[in-house]
Amino acid sequence: MSIIYIKKISRGLEQQIKNNVLAIGDKLPSLREFCKIYGTSQTTAIKVYYELESKGLIETRPKSGYFISGSLKRIPALPKTSQPDPESGNILIEDLLEKVYNNPAPINITLAHAVVADELLPIAKLNKGLIQAMRELKGSGTGYGEIQGNEKLRRQIARHTFNMPDLRHEDIITTTGCINAIAYAMMALGKPGDTIAVESPVYFGILQLARSLGLKVLELPTHSQTGIEIDALKQALEANRINLCLLVSNFSNPLGSLMPDEHKKEVVRLIQKYNIPLIEDDIYGDIYFGANRPGTCKAYDESGLVLWCSSVSKTLAPGYRVGWLSPGKFKSEILRLKLFHSIASTNITQEVIANFLETGRYEHHLRKLRNTLHTNSLQYIRAINDYFPDGTKVSRPQGGMVLWVEFDKKIDTIKLYDLAIKKGVSIAPGRLFTLQNQFSHCIRLNYGTPWNDSLDKGLKDLADIAIQLSI
CATH class of the missing domain: 3.90.1150.10 (Aspartate Aminotransferase, domain 1)
Structure with missing residues (x-):
């Protein structure tokens, strides 16, 4: 098939995108369907899609096919990197x-x-899972579970976390959602008057929690694509201004930023150098649009200073309040806090989520x-x-x-x-x-x-x- 014919098909599809005949998010024919529609070989189909992809008009999604991802119109500029005042007072509206x-x-x-x-949630399947859990658990799930949390769930979390192959179920403590995991971490690591470094902007729940515990908040410059500005974090650490850090490494709320792997490595290197704990909020890590799940700071941690926190509240069952953390070297402190504050987590909902992960339904x-x-x-x-x-x-x-x-x-x-x-x-x-x-x-x-x-x-x-x- 000639290059001229490939260009002709590409221009035709571009025109359809320009005229909104093909809109953003629309799925394109599979390679096999493309060949039938245009009477071409699969090689030609691939070349057409490659040309459109090189112009940013379409994209491939793992196991799903080709989709319209852009238009011929101007794309809005990115927000500016934030520049919070390091001396500004802490005022929450x-x-x-x-x-x-x-x-x-x-x-x-x-x-x-x-x-x-x-x-968008598999509510009917979760309901069936509840019935199954009631049948399987002693006392239909009415009794207390283990202090560290449902063992089946902890094992499934460890298996699900491919980017941290050394993570074991013994390293995980279940919590009542991700914010509860973060709260335990803050209580274990900080005392009133200590300073915690965070991104700016940052989820208001983190700000409220820090203030309620008497912590001072140091907001650091943050880029909408790559997250925390590493130089700003380094300067704060060098100046001995902070006692702990909290970063949302993957798809932060509200910016949606994703820290590159080299930034994650550097963050871990810096906190280890200055012996400053890092609370890593990874609640959005499973909602990635690329081919693979992004890594975590925890994956590079050899000192036990990173406390990795996550949950299924944003992906599967918000009301179940199933979360967890891997507390590193602070496991005994976190377990003690959990015993004092809640004794145990809700066993039945943890069992439902464990079964959901075990059967592959979650993926x-x-x-x-x-x-x-x-x-x-x-x-x-x-x-x-x-x-x-x-x-x-x-x-x-x-x-x-x-x-x-x-x-x-x-x-x-x-x-x-x-x-x-x-x-x-x-x-x-x-x-x-x-x-x-x-x-x-x-x-x-x-x-x-x-x-x-x-x-x-x-x-x-x-x-x-x-x-x-x-x-």
């Missing part, structure tokens, strides 16, 4: 948090909460969830590009479920929230994700709901309000 998360106003489009919609569910969320993220970016004010910047996460949007500084996103909620659209203003006077022109958007016309309209309504505020 608690009334804003209360307003956003306990607002009685009717909401049609929920973009504020970092959660997956019920329709099957994750493959579908990743594809859906990846498509959603592309649809959101397309809508932001089409509707939002000129100059709007947006993150481009490689996993997770949230986007970080940066407007012109004249747009106050607390006002944007107040006006959007009247139209039944909820957002998370950027000011929630810092203790400093910054990010007031930013918002976090959740893309954990299947894309539909209502979502598209909700984003257009949000854009119209932002345009009015920018005038």
Whole structure:
């Protein structure tokens, strides 16, 4: 087949993408189907798709095929690297948090909460799993479990964690969700008055927790693609300013950043050099859009200073509150805290999750969830590009479920929230994700709901309000 014919097919597909006949997220024919449609060889089909892929218009997804991933339109710029003030005071706007998360106003489009919609979760299979667990557990699961947690679950977590082959079930303690794991870690490692280093912006729950324990928070510059700025962390460690660190290494909330492996190695090298513990929040690590799950800082830890925390709250069953941590050298301290605070975790829900992992259902569910969320993220970016004010910047996460949007500084996103909620659209203003006077022109958007016309309209309504505020 001639190069001219390959170019002709490629241009035809490009035109369909340009005219929105093929939209972002649409699946392209398989190589076999392509050959039937165009009467070509598989070699020609591969060359056509390779040309479109080289232009950023399509992408391959593991075990799923080829998908439209871009358009011929301009792609929004990335948000700027944050520049928090190292001397700024710790101020949390608690009334804003209360307003956003306990607002009685009717909401049609929920973009504020970092959660997956019920329709994307295998609820019927989980219900069957509950019945099975009741039959298998002594006393139908009503009794206390082990202090360290359900052994079957801990074994399955260790087996599921391919990027940490040395992790054993004895190294894992189960908790009531990931935030509970982080809380135990903070309580074990810090005392009132100590300073914890975090990314900026960072999930507000981490800020609340740190403040409730009397910890001071040092926010460090963070890039929307690569996470914490290593030089800033190094300077803080050299100046002896911090007592512990907390980093969301994979697809952070709210930026969606992914620390490259070389950054993870360097972070571990630095904390080992200065003997500073690292709490690693890896709750989003299983929601990756690439070919392989990203690694962890824990995988490079030889000192036991990294406490790796995770959960199925973002991927499988938020209400089950099943989480865990691998506490490294701090295992005895964490176990003691768990005994004092909760005695044991909920055994029956842990058994359900253990069975889900053991049967392979979790991986099957994750493959579908990743594809859906990846498509959603592309649809959101397309809508932001089409509707939002000129100059709007947006993150481009490689996993997770949230986007970080940066407007012109004249747009106050607390006002944007107040006006959007009247139209039944909820957002998370950027000011929630810092203790400093910054990010007031930013918002976090959740893309954990299947894309539909209502979502598209909700984003257009949000854009119209932002345009009015920018005038």
